[in-house]
Amino acid sequence: MIIKHLAAEIYKPQGVDPDKYICHRCSNKTKRYFYKYYSEIHGEYIVYCLKCVNIGRSDSVTPLRVINTTPESEPCDYSLGFELSPAQKSASDRIVEALDSKQNLLLYAVTGAGKTEITFEAISLARQRGLNVAFVSPRIDVVKEVYLRLSGAFKNAGIDLLYSGVKIESGHRFTVCTVHQLYNYIDHFDLVIVDETDAFPLPADDQLMDAITRAASKHSTIVLMTATPNRKMIDFVGRENVVSLTRRYHGHDLAIPxxxxxxxxxxxxxxxxxxxxxxxxxxxxxxxxxxxxxxxxxxxxxxxxxxxxxxxxxxxxxxxxxxxxxxxxxxxxxxxxxxxxxxxxxxxxxxxxxxxxxxxxxxxxxxxxxxxxxxxxxxxxxxxxxxxxxxxxxxxxxxxxxxxxxxxxxxxxxxx
Incomplete structure (x- = not known):
């Protein structure tokens, strides 16, 4: 499901439960992240959620409306422009295996290892099978850069780009967005790739990780990618599902400060x-x-x-x-x-x-x-x-x- 303001189907009669202080869109339950005021128009107090207000208001008088999408496959061919190194190819194969077995995976890769390109084969296969794909990051800068690289590689694919103030929509089947945008998705994506998983505010906000798992379908694969993993990430996927990539794609050493x-x-x-x-x-x-x-x-x-x-x-x-x-x-x-x-x-x-x-x-x-x-x-x-x-x-x-x-x-x- 995708939460849409003008959709016909009502998911919840209220975006916010004003008595229990729960936001049904982002799952916020922390009272200090709600604002309450009296509305002369409605003749009652209105409570709205501050946690997700940057993607539109969720409040106690407006229902949450949703649309349901149907699976749709596409060829989703891509051009890489270079050949993956043996280490990159091995990591790519592991992501494909995780997609096939519906398991989660952590790609622990040195900065500049070509993490984005390593995901291309799994993305292509997922879309050929009619699976919905999300490539997300906590940082707008990363999202913009990834969107340019994916658009350049998957030239014939319809790719959504969503972040604060920007909405380029193309069916919500192949989406590049900030993690916060996932508040609008429920049980929707079959492959979720999280780039820069260690970037603020994701490690410090459990609610954002909850948004990722809620946006993922019941039989999804979530791929976490980072150069600096923490214990929580390893525990999420299981140590046996950690793939390490210690060399950059060009094979040169990292500079030592x-x-x-x-x-x-x-x-x-x-x-x-x-x-x-x-x-x-x-x-x-x-x-x-x-x-x-x-x-x-x-x-x-x-x-x-x-x-x-x-x-x-x-x-x-x-x-x-x-x-x-x-x-x-x-x-x-x-x-x-x-x-x-x-x-x-x-x-x-x-x-x-x-x-x-x-x-x-x-x-x-x-x-x-x-x-x-x-x-x-x-x-x-x-x-x-x-x-x-x-x-x-x-x-x-x-x-x-x-x-x-x-x-x-x-x-x-x-x-x-």
Whole structure:
């Protein structure tokens, strides 16, 4: 079923139970995520859910309406543009086996391993069999990138794209969307692929994982994909259903970060660009490469950016609430921006060629974030290597763990 505002069939007479404080669309039961007000028009109090309001309001006076779709197969041919490596082919076969046996699977793959392309064969087979497919992620940036890659590969397939403010609908049989959009689906998808399963807010919100399992059909296959799995993910699929991919598709090692010991706070507070940071950016841009400069806080980025802009005119900054966020990312991708300051919003879901990375105040980042940030470098076949620098005031377990994880991948081992 698909929840649709103007559909004929009523699924629930109310979207929200005002007495028990339950949202029938997203299953929210936490009272602080509901808002109650008196409506002069209805002559009664109305309760609506704040948890899923970004995809449309679910309230106590409006019924939830649904449509039911019928299975429909399509040839769903795809063009890959390259041949899968033996390791990629093995992982692809395991996903197909999981689809055939209706089991869940965890693809534990190094960043840049070609996870998206590894799923193509299973997607194609699922659609040929009339099974509904969803490719989802917690991050809009990832969803947009995946949609472009899938549209380019499955040229004759009708693919939905759904995220906040965007709806491209084509039958709801092959859907690319953010996890939040799954609140509108019940027992619908037979193959659900969750990319960047470790990305915020999915690991911290059990309700989102519930949305994934509720949107999946009773005999579905759910494939979780991540470079940094946690115990909950492993328990969800079972350790025997974990597939590891320790090499990137081009076969080159991951870049190992170099640590520069410097506290930058004093220089920035004096409105002075830290010397070591300036030298690194200068060396990168003089070498005709680009650089992402990651910072742990927006406030620090806002204080540092004018100092960098003065020395490097082709620089910019971006954060999650930036209204020009996607325009700025495109400028970086097109080579118009040479140095881009960013928060963790660009730690995943983006690929730039000729890229190096600097992490300022690296001691303030988690190991999972640092691993993802390091994964931005060396993703292209024509640029398989690069440099990563951690600027840190002191050493931390997260910095040491990041180096250990990357070295383990390069040695063909995993850390689970």
């Amino acid at each position: 170099k640590v520069v010991w410097q506290s930058v706070s004093k220089d920035i507070s004096r409105k002075r660009l830290p010397g070591k940071l300036e030298m690194l950016i200068r060396n990168i841009t003089d070498g005709n490469r680009r650089v992402l400069v990651f910072l742990p806080e927006i406030s620090l980025m806002n204080r540092l950016y004018p100092l960098i802009k003065e020395k490097f005119p082709d620089s910019d900054s971006v954060y999650s609430g930036d209204p020009e966020r996607y325009v700025k990312v495109d400028r970086m991708r097109n080579g118009k921006t040479k140095a881009l300051l960013t928060t963790t919003i660009l730690e995943r879901g983006v690929t730039f060629s000729g890229l190096d990375v600097i992490v300022v105040n690296a001691e303030m980042f988690s190991a999972d974030s640092l691993v993802q940030i390091c994964g931005r470098v060396g993703r292209k076949t024509d640029d398989p290597t690069g440099n990563i620098w951690f600027i840190a005031g002191h050493n931390t377990g997260h910095i040491r763990q990041t180096v250990k994880i990357i070295k383990s991948f390069n040695a063909g081992k995993t850390t689970i």
